[in-house]
Amino acid sequence: MGFFGLFGQSEEEKRATEVRAGVVAPTRSERQRCWEARDNYFACLDANNIVDALKDDKQASKACGKQSAQFEKDCASQWVTYFKKWRVQEMQKKARIKELEAQGAIKMEVSSNFTERS
């Protein structure tokens, strides 16, 4: 801490706290850092066969405590929850697509304009 110890927090730490609390929106580099921490954390969850880090909270913090701490340090807490939920949905989606493909389903290109189909 040194010099900054006298004033409580350094500018950098203050900013990080604000980002975590969602007071300010993260910048591009802050977003990048958060995404990297997220990917690290998810890689650890993958390695430990944990899908839902919210449900299997104890297991996740035991196996990936270090990565989880970094993830929570670099991302807004709302984002942490969002990404954990997103992971579960994404994995369900992938599993479902795999299942459908195994059944011989055909991928459909969805059009985004509102014209009538001819």
Place this chain on the structure above:
Amino acid sequence: MPQPAAPMRTVINALSRAPARQCARLMSTARGSQSLRTPATQWLPKAQLRHPLDQRRTFKTVEEAKSRYRSGPFSWKAGILFVLTGGGLLYYFEREKERMQAKRIADSQKGVGAPKVGGPFQLINQDGKTVTEQDLQGRYSLVYFGFTHCPDICPEELDKMARMFDVVQAERPDGLLPVFVTCDPARDGPKELKEYLAEFHPSFIGLTGTYDQIKAMCKAYRVYFSTPSQVKPGQDYLVDHSIYFYLMDPEGDFVEALGRQHSPDQAAKIILGHMKEWKGPLKNN
């Protein structure tokens, strides 16, 4: 029925004779060319090389004449001409197809029963200046809704939008206005928008307003968004919202929605296609 029988027979006779005659002709030409080839290439002196059937050409060497006989009318020149013509036609038809497709989509949004997307609004930009639908007219505009605290989709989409804009800009300078409208007016004021958008593209126009103004704007563009209810002051939250780019024409009418399935370059191509079709007035400054 004795009347038609006689002509019928003559027709049949003629038909049965025809192949035989054709065959005979074929054989004679085959024999003819065979007999011609040998003397022409091997024994005749240069001057006599010119064959009555091929008087337009003169061959300098025996080898040239030989290869001319072997390849018939297919020379490398003919090949190149064929490829060029074919390629040209293919290009033309593909372009025409794309043009018609763009026109069809644009027209279908203009007619009766087309979705009414867009309309009048009054918001402020990142510099605090009032912006209305009038300010967007005279140019195409690409409208995207999002919020600065967005975790992953908006930043990705805004990077895409920047790329799209650059591609369009290169071909049609000042033909397109890239517009970002916040769905989170409580936190995204002009200052926040300015800082946020500067990191994506200096030309982006950020729009914000009061909660009611934004609600009206989202309703006009058929954008779904939901801010969680009962948010305490200072508490963080995420906003759920639609993630389409809305392409609006210079009169403020909706043209097409571009989604996540389009790559930036594909989307830019679609936009440029619509721009080429535009016959109405445009702003030049």
